[in-house]
Ligand SMILES: Cc1cc2nc3c(=O)[nH]c(=O)nc-3n(C[C@H](O)[C@H](O)[C@H](O)COP(=O)(O)O)c2cc1C
């Protein structure tokens with residue numbers, strides 16, 4: 177298939193500049209494209225200067241929560257004499273999200289370089305890259321790139337001749353969405369079930385193997401070399417809206433658009449331009465019904481909210497949802513929101529680690545109620561029941577998977593009531609729901 | 612075999628596979644952390660993880676079989692029963708679901724002769740399972756067969772794709 181797409185004039189290719197170039201996957205090809213210059217530069221910088229540069233760039237976590245990256249790094253202790261660790265989150269499993277896989281597949285050395293620089297900043301000798309088990313092709317590409325980085329002296333006991341040790345280990349997951357949650361990931365690397373841990377202690381205090389640990393998303397780390405090369409001043413000015421939303425963001429768009437795929441935008445680009453210009457809009461004759469802008473865990477948006485929304489952290493919040501992971505699901509007028517929400521609830525029920533009662537029971541019960549609504553066997557009181565369940569699933573559990581299941585249910589009932597009513601009054605064609 | 616004889620478990624961790632496991636030791640500060648990598652080595656060598664393999668992994672890493680079983684069952688990609696020669700995963704989560712993924716899943720079950728999701732065809736050739744988001748939602752419907760990622764699968768393409776896996 178013709179993927180990746182040719183770069184659209186409204187894109188800003190920083191991370192995606194070399195997507196599609198097979199040669200960029202190799203060490204030689206990466207060096208030809210200016211690779212590892214940022215790491216050389218960082219090796220000559222004091223750790224705190226690297227942290228300050230990333231702070232000044234305005235880079236925020238691209239994994240979902242949008243936490244300022246430099247600040248997260250500054251929480252790591254300075255001279256405690258204990259081993260420190262970096263975990264790179266390549267577990268990408270949030271429905272709608274498929275952007276990290278492009279970095280892993282096309283520019284694995286950008287990620288390796290970003291990990292190495294982050295390690296210098298947080299004084300960690302080792303990174304574990306946790307990659308989801310289903311990513312077989314990205315895994316092999318990444319493994320080859322790491323092996324090449326060792327063979328060329330970028331990694332190892334004497335990284336680029338600096339006398340510093342920089343190690344990167346690629347650790348494969350084995351099928352569990354919850355292992356994308358940072359403390360579950362640490363348990364999984366330690367050879368345990370992927371149950372999230374109670375915080376505090378926070379990872380910077382006691383994380384992987386009980387040691388100070390930082391967890392960052394693939395896209396966050398891959399942006400670091402560009403920031404070291406281009407400078408914080410350049411990166412922080414990349415914004416079409418608010419100074420709090422700086423830089424470029426990969427947005428993966430799926431669902432009912434003509435050209436689904438991963439696009440790199442400057443934060444603040446109007447959502448409408450993203451959907452209609454970059455993605456070619458909806459299929460002929462269709463109209464927009466709903467958008468989930470940041471992966472399955474964020475509230476659903478109406479066309480009216482999309483109309484005036486800039487694609488950035490604050491803008492999407494002001495328009496009723498969140499940027500999240502940047503996994504955008506676009507739905508046209510053929511879509512039944514009750515089906516979409518039921519299938520998301522089933523996802524969360526399947527992926528709940530089942531430690532917390534409210535999550536274990538709530539996700540399963542929510543799924544059953546939505547299934548019976550879809551089957552035409554719902555009661556008018558079911559909507560109140562769903563809202564009540566959602567209330568009990570929000571802010572009451574060890575991690576936010578439970579809250580994530582509630583988000584589409586609540587926003588769905590509030591904003592797309594007609595779809596629920598159609599299930600209740602029999603005006604919706606009854607569909608059989610697969611087991 | 613008499614009823615009192617136990618089935619002898621043919622060890623996985625000898626020769627090349629053991630060497631592969633031992634090569635990983637320096638990458639982690641303790642042995643327990645090798646559990647997921649060790650289970651992957653077993654599944655690559657054997658196709659699934661039997662009770663005998665669980666006991667063997669436990670022995671290698673200084674863990675108990677009950678602990679190892681608890682971890683194995685947490686992760687959906689480890690098979691605790693033998694599966695067909697070709698293992699098929701199809702995503703039906705909402706983003707793929709609204710693009711026709713359930714029809715693809717039905718076509719896969721039908722053309723493989725598996726009869727049901729999770730079942731293995733009578734000839735032992737295929738097992739089809741429905742999975743949650745494969746991180747490839749823009750390529751609906753994504754299907755993974757063994758280690759191969761196949762994008763944009765439609766019910767019409769199913770027979771031609773299956774023919775590649777004898
Ligand atoms: C249930 C759950 C699943 C998550 N899945 C992912 C994931 O697949 N990838 C990811 O980068 N972050 C995921 N996160 C967020 C991580 O916990 C963490 O915040 C993130 O990796 C931090 O990196 P960042 O600051 O660079 O964004 C998930 C969080 C939760 C609660």
Ligand code: SF4
Pocket residue numbers: 354371372527528529530531532533535536573574575576577578
């Ligand atoms: S909220 Fe759900 S997934 Fe998170 S720790 Fe509790 S039971 Fe596990």
Ligand code: FES
Pocket residue numbers: 271272273702703704705706707708743744745746747748749753
């Ligand atoms: S929802 Fe099917 S791959 Fe993400």
